[in-house]
Amino acid sequence: xxxxxxxxxxxxxxxxxxxxxxxxxxxxxxxxxxxxxxxxxxxxxxxxxxxxxxxxxxxxxxxxxxxxxxxxxxxxxxxxxxxxxxxxxxxxxxxxxxxxxxxxxxxxxxxxxxxxxxxxxxxxxxxxxxxxxxxxxxxxxxxxxxxxxxxxxxxxxxxxxxxxxxxxxxxxxxxxxxxxxxxxxxxxxxxxxxxxxxxxxxxxxxxxxxxxxxxxxxxxxxxxxxxxxxxxxxxxxxxxxxxxxxxxxxxxxxxxxxxxxxxxxxxxxxxxxxxxxxxxxxxxxxxxxxxxxxxxxxxxxxxxxxxxxxxxxxxxxxxxxxxxxxxxxxxxxxxxxxxxxxxxxxxxxxx
Amino acid sequence: xxxxxxxxxxxxxxxxxxxxxxxxxxxxxxxxxxxxxxxxxxxxxxxxxxxxxxxxxxxxxxxxxxxxxxxxxxxxxxxxxxxxxxxxxxxxxxxxxxxxxxxxxxxxxxxxxxxxxxxxxxxxxxxxxxxxxxxxxxxxxxxxxxxxxxxxxxxxxxxxxxxxxxxxxxxxxxxxxxxxxxxxxxxxxxxxxxxxxxxxxxxxxxxxxxxxxxxxxxxxxxxxxxxxxxxxxxxxxxxxxxxxxxxxxxxxxxxxxxxxxxxxxxxxxxxxxxxxxxxxxxxxxxxxxxxxxxxxxxxxxxxxxxxxxxxxxxxxxxxxxxxxxxxxxxxxxxxxxxxxxxxxxxxxxxx
DNA sequence: TTGTACGCGTTATCAA
DNA sequence: TTGATAACGCGTACAA
Numbered sequence: 067x068x069x070x071x072x073x074x075x076x077x078x079x080x081x082x083x084x085x086x087x088x089x090x091x092x093x094x095x096x097x098x099x100x101x102x103x104x105x106x107x108x109x110x111x112x113x114x115x116x117x118x119x120x121x122x123x124x125x126x127x128x129x130x131x132x133x134x135x136x137x138x139x140x141x142x143x144x145x146x147x148x149x150x151x152x153x154x155x156x157x158x159x160x161x162x163x164x165x166x167x168x169x170x171x172x173x174x175x176x177x178x179x180x181x182x183x184x185x186x187x188x189x190x191x192x193x194x195x196x197x198x199x200x201x202x203x204x205x206x207x208x209x210x211x212x213x214x215x216x217x218x219x220x221x222x223x224x225x226x227x228x229x230x231x232x233x234x235x236x237x238x239x240x241x242x243x244x245x246x247x248x249x250x251x252x253x254x255x256x257x258x259x260x261x262x263x264x265x266x267x268x269x270x271x272x273x274x275x276x277x278x279x280x281x282x283x284x285x286x287x288x289x290x291x292x293x294x295x296x297x298x299x300x301x302x303x304x305x306x307x308x309x310x311x312x313x314x315x316x317x318x319x320x321x322x323x324x325x326x327x328x329x330x331x332x333x334x335x336x337x338x339x340x341x342x343x344x345x346x347x348x349x350x351x352x353x354x355x356x357x358x359x360x361x362x363x364x365x366x367x368x369x370x371x372x373x374x375x376x377x378x379x380x381x382x383x384x385x386x387x388x389x390x391x392x393x394x395x396x397x398x399x400x401x402x403x404x405x406x407x408x409x410x411x412x413x414x415x416x417x
Numbered sequence: 418x419x420x421x422x423x424x425x426x427x428x429x430x431x432x433x434x435x436x437x438x439x440x441x442x443x444x445x446x447x448x449x450x451x452x453x454x455x456x457x458x459x460x461x462x463x464x465x466x467x468x469x470x471x472x473x474x475x476x477x478x479x480x481x482x483x484x485x486x487x488x489x490x491x492x493x494x495x496x497x498x499x500x501x502x503x504x505x506x507x508x509x510x511x512x513x514x515x516x517x518x519x520x521x522x523x524x525x526x527x528x529x530x531x532x533x534x535x536x537x538x539x540x541x542x543x544x545x546x547x548x549x550x551x552x553x554x555x556x557x558x559x560x561x562x563x564x565x566x567x568x569x570x571x572x573x574x575x576x577x578x579x580x581x582x583x584x585x586x587x588x589x590x591x592x593x594x595x596x597x598x599x600x601x602x603x604x605x606x607x608x609x610x611x612x613x614x615x616x617x618x619x620x621x622x623x624x625x626x627x628x629x630x631x632x633x634x635x636x637x638x639x640x641x642x643x644x645x646x647x648x649x650x651x652x653x654x655x656x657x658x659x660x661x662x663x664x665x666x667x668x669x670x671x672x673x674x675x676x677x678x679x680x681x682x683x684x685x686x687x688x689x690x691x692x693x694x695x696x697x698x699x700x701x702x703x704x705x706x707x708x709x710x711x712x713x714x715x716x717x718x719x720x721x722x723x724x725x726x727x728x729x730x731x732x733x734x735x736x737x738x739x740x741x742x743x744x745x746x747x748x749x750x751x752x753x754x755x756x757x758x759x760x761x762x763x764x765x766x767x768x
Numbered sequence: 769t770t771g772t773a774c775g776c777g778t779t780a781t782c783a784a
Numbered sequence: 785t786t787g788a789t790a791a792c793g794c795g796t797a798c799a800a
Contacts, residue, residue: 074777085787090779098785118535122777125476125792132515140501150491153518157525162536165516167504174508184469185513289703320704327706352640353671355678355706425793436771441795449769473793476776 073116081110093118124186129384133161133376134182138170138194143319143348144363145193148212151369152191159377161189172196179205188383189376192219195258208379208390210372213363215257220379220395222372223259229361229401230266233315233343236359238276240409242313242341245271245278246303248296248325249317250285263345263361267315279306296324300332312340319344319351322358326408330355342408357406368399424467433461444469475537480735484512484727485533489521489545494670494699495714496544499563502720503542510728512540523547530556539734540727543570546609550745559730559741561723564714566608571730571746573723574610580712580752581617581666584694587710588664589627591760593692595658596622596629599650599676600668601636614696618666630657647675651683663691670695670702673709677759681706693759708757719750 075089082089084103091098092107099107110116124130140146153163164187168175175196182190189207195214202209203218211221237245247267252258264280271278281302283295303312316322322344326336334340336356344351347362375395382389426440433440435454442449443458450458461467475481491497504514515538519526526547533541540558546565553560554569562572588596598618603609615631622629632653634646654663667673673695677687685691687707695702698713726746733740 072777076777086778087780087787087789088785091786094779100785103785119537119777120535121472121475121481121537122792123779124472125794126777126779128779128792130472137504140497140504146491146497146500149497150518153488153491153516154520156517156529162532163516165504165514166507167501169505178507181513184471186470186472320700323704327704330706349671350701350704353674353678353701353705355681357640423793427793437794438771438773438796439769442770445795451769454769470793473776474795476778477793477795479776 072119073114074119077114078107078110078116081114082106128186130186130188131161132185132187133163133373134178134185134187134190135163135165136175136178136182136190136192136194136197137165137167138196140167143350144213144346144365147365148193148369151365152373155369155373159373161373161377168194168196170194170196176201183207189380191372191376195256208376208383210376210379212368212372213259215259216394216396218394220375220391220397222368222375222397222399224363224368224401225398226259226262226401227266227269229345230263230268230315231270232266232401232403233263233345233361234267234270234274234276234278234313236343236403236405236409237313237315237341238270238274240313240337240341241311243277243310244307245276245313245315247278247280247315247317248299248321249280249282250321251282263315263317279303292321292324293328296321297328300325300328304332304334311338314340314342316342316344319346319348319358319360322360322408323350323354326354326356326358337407337409347402347404351404351406356408359406359409360404362402362404364399364402371397371399423470424465425470428465429458429461429467432465433457479537481537481539482512483536483538484514484724485529485536485538485541486514486516487526487529487533487541487543487545487548488516488518489547491518494701495564495697495716498716499544499720502716503724506721506724510724512724512728519545519547521545521547534558540731542723542727546607559727559734561727561730563719563723564610566610567745567747569745571726571742571748573719573726573748573750575714575719575752576749577610577613577752578617578620580696581614581619582621583617583752583754584614584666584696584712585618585621585625585627585629585664587694587754587756587760588666588692589621589625591664591688591692592662593664594628594661596627596664596666597654598629598631598666598668599647599672600631600633601672602633603636614666614668630654643672643675644679647672648679651676651679655683655685662689665691665693667693667695670697670699670709670711673711673759674701674705677705677707677709688758688760698753698755702755702757707759710757710760711755713753713755715750715753722748722750 075086078089079086137145164182166178168178175194183205190209192202192209193212199215199218209219211219213223234245252261281299314325316325322342326342329340342358344358344360347360351358351360379390426437429440430437488496517529519529526545534556541560543553543560544563550566550569560570562570564574585596632650665676667676673693677693680691693709695709695711698711702709702711730741
């Protein structure tokens with residue numbers, strides 16, 4: 067707290083001759099005061115250089131207006147982009163965000179969760195995926211998941227299935243006759259909405275009788291092995307496509323970029339021999355040698371929906387007789403297709 | 418607050434037959450209690466499912482353990498990387514981070530600042546640059562700036578001057594005889610430590626009698642105009658180098674990547690005709706067609722230094738008789754050279 | 769080692 | 785429209 071004895075309502079009250087209650091009303095229900103008193107208080111505040119203490123207010127009324135954010139990391143574009151958009155809602159909603167990075171570690175996440183509860187956050191937005199939604203729901207406060215397992219909590223999720231379909235459809239419309247999907251493996255039992263892209267892609271191919279194949283590599287954070295593994299997969303694909311126009315749907319834009327670079331290095335022609343579609347609309351897709359077509363998640367809309375939904379649930383909890391939604395609310399956001407140079411059929415080839 | 422009447426020390430006290438003070442001591446000075454009582458209380462806590470309320474604790478002892486973070490944006494790699502590292506210090510220091518995105522807007526920043534003060538953060542880490550350090554210092558709480566104007570507050574800054582020198586030196590050692598710097602313009606009067614890279618680069622060239630030239634383009638967020646402007650600059654450079662080996666030091670990795678792509682598209686040979694060095698060690702430098710040599714800022718070290726310095730100053734403020742450092746402390750962090758394929762002289766050329 | 773009693777700065781209740 | 789006073793939940797002298 068301010069060392070030099072912070073100015074309090076008590077001081078303002080003595081200075082103006084009013085009561086503490088009146089000072090409080092000045093802040094919370096100004097219209098209930100006469101204009102004269104308002105002015106008197108207003109001047110006193112300036113005179114004494116009063117600073118609000120919202121901690122005391124919180125203790126008294128229970129409204130922290132704080133929201134916790136649980137992030138798995140800040141490395142992937144999607145997470146920092148969403149965080150950016152969430153922070154941006156401050157102007158509209160006024161929530162203060164207490165941000166934690168769980169680092170994909172269950173115990174760390176659990177500690178973070180406890181800390182958020184101890185600080186009496188009124189709600190949480192969770193992007194990390196190590197804690198079950200049941201455990202999160204156990205906190206008793208409103209929680210909105212973004213792009214993660216959401217059985218027992220509200221959620222905002224991209225329509226990944228549709229995204230996979232869109233990718234397949236684009237490649238087909240651009241003349242690809244053999245479609246491929248390249249992605250990283252995922253630990254079995256790990257629920258990740260993003261994986262719905264794959265059935266979306268596969269189902270589209272099946273329904274339209276398009277040849278398709280899926281390849282998975284073991285995820286390793288280092289660039290070297292990623293290159294090697296994707297390189298090996300691309301060799302198989304080259305053998306498999308038999309001179310036909312191949313369409314590759316990558317698990318994300320980083321993979322797409324790696325694929326693009328390897329293909330170019332091997333002298334393949336883009337997009338006449340190979341076409342590529344990524345996912346995420348990351349900066350890398352735009353900055354690649356040839357800007358990469360990608361399926362974008364609408365981060366702005368996702369963040370807004372999440373905060374808005376959370377805000378509503380928080381409101382319900384603040385009532386005398388709290389009435390949270392009985393069933394989790396799940397919102398689906400449509401992805402958008404962003405076509406760039408790795409799929410354009412008209413222009414001349416890049417090499 | 419918990420609607421269903423949260424369990425308090427009062428309840429624990431009644432349940433165990435001890436006093437509230439004893440319960441409090443269990444949390445703050447456990448050893449001062451007999452082992453028996455510790456066990457009794459421990460069980461009572463579980464039995465009653467007690468949840469800490471740190472808000473009340475804060476009101477009582479004034480230690481929020483909260484730190485505010487003022488960010489200019491979450492778009493540039495440097496910012497989200499630093500944020501990531503700062504959040505990572507939670508395990509060691511235990512600070513809770515209240516994060517705001519000022520969006521390069523002075524008024525927004527000011528409001529955020531006030532809000533942080535109202536929530537009684539004990540310190541702040543500031544990366545945004547719209548508020549003067551004098552104004553920030555006026556809050557009376559410890560503040561550490563990272564890579565921004567720091568006349569009146571503590572700071573952690575990369576040795577940008579050295580970084581510029583390192584870039585020039587690398588290019589020279591790799592055989593470049595004509596050096597160029599390409600960067601965006603900066604509003605006059607705007608203090609940005611990052612700009613020290615330029616005199617570092619220039620001075621090195623002058624001292625070693627190397628031909629050098631600097632080019633600036635008007636900053637625009639859209640890719641199109643960036644391409645055009647850099648393209649135009651590269652034409653001038655091509656004319657100017659007269660067949661000699663040119664070394665380009667880019668303002669950051671994104672620019673370096675754009676430069677690389679344009680040069681390749683124009684059929685230039687890398688690194689025999691052109692060599693490129695970026696700045697920041699962004700993912701884009703690694704993911705480029707040919708991985709780009711770059712000067713990296715040591716984000717981990719910067720974040721740790723910032724939090725550690727802040728922690729120390731916070732400690733000083735918490736004492737009975739606060740004694741903050743009289744003079745701002747400025748720490749300089751060395752950048753590191755990361756050499757990749759845009760400067761290697763040994764290997765055969767890429768094209 | 770333990771308990772009593774008050775303080776932290778605000779809001780909420782009830783009278784006036 | 786105002787004021788007195790009791791919460792809010794915890795920490796901490798001070799006393800025992």
